[in-house]
Amino acid sequence: MAFDLVQYFAEQIHIQKPELLNQYQSSERKAHLAEINTLSLAKLITLWRKDENKLYQEIQSQEQLYIIDVARHLTTSDQNHSTLEKAEFEHTITEVLSLQLAELKQLDDTGHYGIKGLRELITGQVEHLSGQAADWIWSTSELIELKGSKPIPEEELSLEETMKEFNQMVHQSNIIEHHEQVTEVEKTVVPTWAKILEPVVALAILWILYSAATQMFA
Structure with a gap:
């Protein structure tokens, strides 16, 4: 050199x-x-x-x-x-x-x-x-x-701008997480009409079993 x-x-x-x-x-x-x-x-x-x-x-x-x-x-x-x-x-x-x-x-x-x-x-x-x-x-x-040999300095972010970006990232993450939780709850919730029909279905099953037993021992 x-x-x-x-x-x-x-x-x-x-x-x-x-x-x-x-x-x-x-x-x-x-x-x-x-x-x-x-x-x-x-x-x-x-x-x-x-x-x-x-x-x-x-x-x-x-x-x-x-x-x-x-x-x-x-x-x-x-x-x-x-x-x-x-x-x-x-x-x-x-x-x-x-x-x-x-x-x-x-x-x-x-x-x-x-x-x-x-x-x-x-x-x-x-x-x-x-x-x-x-x-x-x-x-x-x-x-x-x-030409083009001089490095272009990266723009330095202030502390305030950095914290703002961080808060936005956290906020966005919370929205996504909440949405996923709501979606999961919606998937697992049993409809109200299903709860109402549960006794009826149970009685129908018992009646079928009773009828079958009566015919068996007649």
Whole structure:
């Protein structure tokens, strides 16, 4: 498994770029930066796949015009559903792209990765990115293989809703049980007319037996 650049870049953004989106609350700022960090890295993966030689050269040269062009393309994409204003989004992703390319160059210089080593490092980030962001990020970066990878959280029921469902279940169960009991009683109840005819039937049986006995001993 390749070294996790997602977390590494996130830490470097926190250390090197504390001014980015600092007008937002901590949790909101963290969420926006996580999206942009993910989007930027995902775009680097697709750029590498399209032309690894060109991107490797851009990593070495750190050409600002190239970075601005990529950032603008991501900002103006129809697939970009970031809630940030366009201007602050473009500024932020330009800064993040610059940082990522600078860090990749430093890793290459110190680790002597070369184009083959960076290929494994960059393309190996797909497994680290999987499930980390909403689909618009994968559509915007064109890393569409990761669409649908983010788990959809199950809706949490409140205690009140849970108890309501439980009470409904118990109530329904009681209705069914009562219905079954009534049905069983109805099956076993002897009709009133049967009770009235019981003595008559008994007398008829006795009369038949008496007649038979009289004829036998006549």
